[in-house]
Amino acid sequence: MEAASLGTKAVSKEEDPTNRRVELMLGVLASSILLFIAGMVIFTFFKGLPSFAANGLSWFGAGGNVDEQLGAIFNSPAAPADYVYEFHAWPLIWSTVVISGLSVTIATFLSVFSAIFIVEFAPVSLEKLLDPVIKFLAAVPSVVYGLLGILVVIPFINDNLINEEMRSSVAYVIQLDGSSVLAGVLILTFMILPIMVALIVDSLRAVPRVWKEGALALGANRWRALVTVSLRAVRPAIVAAAVLATARALGEAIMLAMVTGSIGFAPNPLDGLLFFLEPSRTLSATILDGEEGLSVEPFGQTMYAIGFLLILSCALLSFAGWAVRNRLSRYGIGAK
């Protein structure tokens, strides 16, 4: 391309000083971003290290009331030697896993089916309408979702799904008022759905028409052609969308802090349906809630530790997503 645009001069890349300058600049820029990210991760880790060091592996485990522990850390004596660090994050981790996991699972199914409908079955007029609407939905600020959660979803759950019997059955542990895992999962699903649909729609549209026609020409019916060829081909995109959605779910703090009750409580699956109606608090929401205490050193360090766990989870998630995508696309275009 470059040689062609330069016509007969045909200057090679190495000889052209402008190219080299641009290359150098972009290289510096790209590597400085990498350095910056690495620096941030390392910084967060060392800041949170005292909290990890004081608790060891039990940092990740269960034990005691996590909110009381946070209170004790916040009220640590002023002398560094007397800092309180005891912290067992399990209820927060569990809450994060449950809420993000459920939301992403539900959203994955919903988004795949919505995308199929939009691309394959919706009339063109509807398709044209849905496209911008979905992209708009992906951009609605999460605090608005939180507001709707508090004003609409929580009262609905409190009035319709929770009865007095349920309330009294767990009254000695926790108070049920509608702020719950269910509210968090419902709204979070709705929040991450649009971006997933948008990504899957784009990749479904990119499936070559000749693949679908090829499948039909071999006697597959329309649905089978869709499942065995189109959906198969977009599996890497579905994984990518799910990873992106999980990252967003892990990082979502404001909305979840607003609608899940913000109580460091691990909902118990043995409670049956009550499980979904119990309050909890995710890791991100904990950092948001702890904002006022950050000036207290051990408390800040505990928050750094939580932050590091979040960064680490996202990194592992990206890596796992990359590995799965690689495996799924080994037969795809450009396969070797």
Place this chain on the structure above:
Amino acid sequence: MGVVDEQENLTNGSVPPLRQIQVEGRTAPISVAERVEVPEFVDQQAEYEEFDDTQPEWFEQIMRTESLSISFAGKKAVKEVSLPVNAGEVLALIGPSGCGKTTLLRSLNKLVDLTPTASREGRILLDGTDTDLYDDTYLRRRVGMLFQQPNPFPMSIFDNIAYGLRERGSKKPRKKELEPVVVESLKRAGLWDEVKDNLNHPALSLSGGQQQRLCIARSLAVAPEVLLLDEPCSALDPISTTIIEETIVELKEDIAIVIVTHNLQQAERVADRVAFMYLGDLVEYGTAEQVFKAPKAERTKDYVRGDFG
């Protein structure tokens, strides 16, 4: 395979019972592969030799269109075309771009029905039966198709060939059962020697010519009686084209072939019969020799001489 059944038709002088079953019970069609295993198969080829195959009437029409018109949003792309497709022959559809030859081809396996604006008048007969009586999926197994662009699926070579077989029934055949068919199909498409050690490799890692032969093998695996080729060599280099053309000539013994081509030399090389289309009309139909050497219509004369198109 079409030849075989037609032969049966001729010798018995009646419609074979299998056909009747298919017409009545179109929801549970008998697969072509099962029918191939009819024991009479061996004799029939020998009997066939006794016919004077220079006489057109001995060629059975495996497929036929009757006053077939295809319109897109009211605009006619194919106008009242009645065209026979003979078993054991290659029929080439030629004509300038936009003359409706690809539309005609795609209507033979009803792929054209996928276009929402398309509408059809007239009939398409397969073995004397109106194809409207068949499920589309069943029709497409008997009438296979090869596209202009090689279109292997993003799967392994094996899975590509096995695709049609796996989609044929509700019960998934096991890999062991599929293997002989896959091997046989690859051999008939002339690809076996090149891929026999790499059946698990991605089909998309093959070269363009190999991909197109893979697509031929994929069609053959479901044992079609007619194979539709839509400019199968237009994306290929001359060597791959030669190999594909040789394959076509070999295959026509068993499978009636309809090929759309812009390449008149190719039509001359592979076709037994040629249909020349212009602006949706079937202008001329005849043996390849007649159409190329002594065209009757003025338009055909101009086209095969290269005056237009």
